[in-house]
Amino acid sequence: MAVIEEIRTVGVIGAGQMGNGIAHVCALAGYSVLLNDQDESRIDAALDTIQHNMSRQVTRGAITHDDMMGALKRISKATALTQFESVDLAIESATEKEDVKNQIFLTLRPILRPDAMLASNTSSISITRLAARTDRPDRFIGVHFMNPVPVMKLVELIRGLATSQETYDTSIRFVESLGKTIANAEDFPAFIVNRVLIPMINEAVYTLYEGVGSVEAIDKAMRLGANHPMGPLELADFIGLDTCLSIMQVLNEGLADTKYRPCPLLVKYVEAGWLGRKTQRGFYDYRGERPSPTR
Numbered sequence: 001m002a003v004i005e006e007i008r009t010v011g012v013i014g015a016g017q018m019g020n021g022i023a024h025v026c027a028l029a030g031y032s033v034l035l036n037d038q039d040e041s042r043i044d045a046a047l048d049t050i051q052h053n054m055s056r057q058v059t060r061g062a063i064t065h066d067d068m069m070g071a072l073k074r075i076s077k078a079t080a081l082t083q084f085e086s087v088d089l090a091i092e093s094a095t096e097k098e099d100v101k102n103q104i105f106l107t108l109r110p111i112l113r114p115d116a117m118l119a120s121n122t123s124s125i126s127i128t129r130l131a132a133r134t135d136r137p138d139r140f141i142g143v144h145f146m147n148p149v150p151v152m153k154l155v156e157l158i159r160g161l162a163t164s165q166e167t168y169d170t171s172i173r174f175v176e177s178l179g180k181t182i183a184n185a186e187d188f189p190a191f192i193v194n195r196v197l198i199p200m201i202n203e204a205v206y207t208l209y210e211g212v213g214s215v216e217a218i219d220k221a222m223r224l225g226a227n228h229p230m231g232p233l234e235l236a237d238f239i240g241l242d243t244c245l246s247i248m249q250v251l252n253e254g255l256a257d258t259k260y261r262p263c264p265l266l267v268k269y270v271e272a273g274w275l276g277r278k279t280q281r282g283f284y285d286y287r288g289e290r291p292s293p294t295r
């Protein structure tokens with residue numbers, strides 16, 4: 001089956017911090033966007049966030065007021081995946097759990113047009129394995145955006161074993177049309193960015209766990225000593241501690257090397273539901289005027 005050559009309508013599944021950013025950049029690039037989440041209140045919150053973030057871009061002069069109004073009109077709420085029958089490309093950006101993603105692909109099976117493309121924004125899960133569970137492994141690809149999507153320039157493109165050349169070529173045109181730069185990554189656990197970044201964050205959590213430094217000392221050390229724009233624990237809160245843990249688990253299981261053991265303290269934060277900024281508490285508490293360390 002040939003894949004669609006020209007993408008006009010993009011469906012985004014998962015309206016969390018990544019899904020709202022993907023919808024944002026697609027709508028600004030002129031695509032019609034359907035935004036879905038299993039929880040309708042997340043879609044409403046995402047639409048508010050998109051409007052807020054686009055207004056900031058208008059204030060900064062990055063886009064015009066007309067650009068913003070046009071883009072906002074192009075985004076529609078999709079409370080059910082049955083609305084995805086018109087999409088040319090569906091981008092899955094739901095919770096980083098393989099069974100959640102597989103269930104979404106199963107639901108999409110009877111809905112998506114045969115020539116539509118399917119992409120996952122997974123941070124770490126095998127594209128080949130996800131693709132194999134769909135009805136279209138040749139039209140499936142990993143399109144890994146960075147957080148926050150409207151700001152970050154990079155997108156990793158990951159071909160699964162069965163991804164066709166046409167799907168790959170169409171994906172390159174699509175990603176470039178969003179004004180993003182591509183890095184090609186092979187389909188191995190966590191690809192490039194997270195293979196390097198997340199073990200560093202996990203090591204920072206070990207550094208805290210073993211009492212080598214406090215939350216503030218570790219972040220300050222890496223900001224001023226390694227010239228990182230954000231400390232690793234601040235960054236972990238920004239990414240989401242559940243997402244960081246899931247990626248470590250994928251590395252640990254996929255590469256079977258003990259250097260990828262998730263730090264027990266990271267597990268504990270996730271068990272407490274202290275997932276970082278998105279739940280107002282992680283290595284820092286965000287409920288006051290200023291973030292304060294929780295350890």
Ligand SMILES: NC(=O)c1ccc[n+]([C@@H]2O[C@H](COP(=O)([O-])OP(=O)(O)OC[C@H]3O[C@@H](n4cnc5c(N)ncnc54)[C@H](O)[C@@H]3O)[C@@H](O)[C@H]2O)c1
Nearest residue numbers: 014015016017018037038042093094095096122123147239
């Ligand atoms: N956070 C990051 O920095 C980052 C960066 C790149 C990629 N990613 C990847 O993007 C994906 C989403 O991450 P996020 O940070 O936006 O998470 P998030 O927790 O902010 O959002 C996930 C959303 O998925 C929704 N969801 C869960 N199951 C669903 C289902 N069956 N159908 C529809 N919606 C469903 C949830 O309600 C939630 O709104 C993950 O695969 C993650 O690995 C995250």
